[in-house]
Amino acid sequence: MLLQKIKTLLIAAAILPCFIQPASAHVVWFDYKSGEYNILFGHPEEGPESYEPSRFKEAIVYDSDKQILPFNLNGKQDALSLTAGKNVAAIQGFFDNGYFARLSNDEYIRIAESEINNYDNVGHYLKYTKAFYDWSDALAKPFNLPLEILPLENPLALTPGESLLVQVLSEGQQITDNVTVEYLGQVVAKNPNGTFSIPIGRKGLEQPIEASYSLPSNSNLTISYETSLTAQSISVPEPSDLLGLGFLGLLILYKKKLLLNK
Template identity: 85%
Template structure:
C-alpha cells in the first residue's frame, strides 16, 4: 500500500544532511505507544534519529487473520506514526534510504541515482520491518519481503530466560550467507541449521532484532537490504480485571497485617 500522503507532508525540519555521514546498520522499526505505532529510524541500541519523512515509502497493517486493515499516517514533531483500529496484529513497512557512495570504511556520501556512475562503490539502501502485536497461524507464514526475520515461535508468549528462534528470509526463502544478524548492538551467532537464537529479557524483546544482507548488482552498485523485527504486547487488563487485582492485593495485605499483630 503506497502512501501518497507522504508527499504532501512538511519535511524541511527532518531532512538528513546530504554530506559525508555514516550509514551502516541503520534500520527502521515500529514502536507502539499510547495508541500510536511510531515509525523510528536509526540504531536501536543508540536510539532513533531524525529522518527525511518522504523516505518512508509504504506500510501494510494486518489483523489476526492477516487481512489488511485501513490506517492513518500522521506527522509528528519527531517523525511519522500510524494509527489504526484496535484489531492490529502485525505491521510491515518499507523505507528507501537512497543511494550512498562509500568514501572510506566509515564515511558515506549521499548521492542521487544519476550520480552512481561517478563513484566506485555505491549502495542502494532498502530497509524493511515487521512488527507483531498479536499471534496466529496466519501470521506464522512469511510476508515475502526482500528481507525479513521470521519468528519460528510466538515471540509474545516466551518468558524471560528463554530464546526466540528466528530465520532470515528473502522472498520467502531462507538465506544464511553474506548475512549479519544483530540484537542489542551485538552480532548474533548462527546456529548450525542457519537459524538464530535471540534471548528474551524481562520485558520480552528489549529492542528490534536486526538483519542485513548485501546483493551486488551490475557494475559498482550493491543493493543493501536491512530489516528488523519487533514484538510488543499492546493489550492491557480490563478495568474490572485491574479492580480484581487490587482487591486480591488488599486481602493479601490485610492477612499480612493480621499475622504481624499476633
C-alpha cells in the same frame, strides 16, 4: 577571521554524520506507545534519529487472520506515526534511504540517483520491518519481503531466560550466507542449521532484532537490504480495572472536597 573559522567548524560538524555513519547500520522499526505506532529510524541500541518522512514508502496493517486493515499515517516533526483501529496484530513497513557513495572504509556521502555513475562504490539502502502485537498461524508464515526475519515460534509467549529462534528470508526463502544478524548492538552467532537464537529478557524482546544482506552486483551499484523485527504485547485494561480506576478517582475527588470545606 575567528568568526569565519567558527562558522566553518559548525558546518563541518553538521555534515560529518553524513560521511562517517555507515548507511547500512540504520534500520526502521515500529514502537507502540499511547495508542499510536511510532515509525522510528536509526540504531536501536543508540535510540532513534530524525529522518525525512518522505523516505517512508509503505505500511500494511494486518489483523490476526492476516487481513489488511485501514490506518492513518500522521506527520510529526522529522518523523511519522501510524494509528489504526482495533484488532491490529502485525504491521510491515518499507523505507527507502536512498543512495550513498562509499569514499573510504568509514566515509559515506548521500548522492542523488542521477549521480550513481560518478562514483565507483554506490549502495542503494532499502529498509524493511515487521512488528507483531498478536500471533496466529497466518502471521507465522513468511510475508515474502525482499528481506525479513521470521520467528519460528510465538515471540510474545516466551518467558525471560528463553531464546527465540529466527530465520532470515528473502522472498520467502531462507538465506544463510552473507547475512548479519544483530541484537542489542551485538552480532548474533549463526546456528549450524542457519537459524539464530535471540535471548528473551525481562520485558520480552527488549529491542528490534536486525538483519542485513547485500545483493552482489557486477556494476558499481550494490543493493543493500536491512530489516528488523519487533514484538510488543499491548495490554488493554479490563472493564473491572476501569471501574476500579473510576472509583479511585471519585474517592480522591471526595477527599479533596472535604479538605476544601474545612
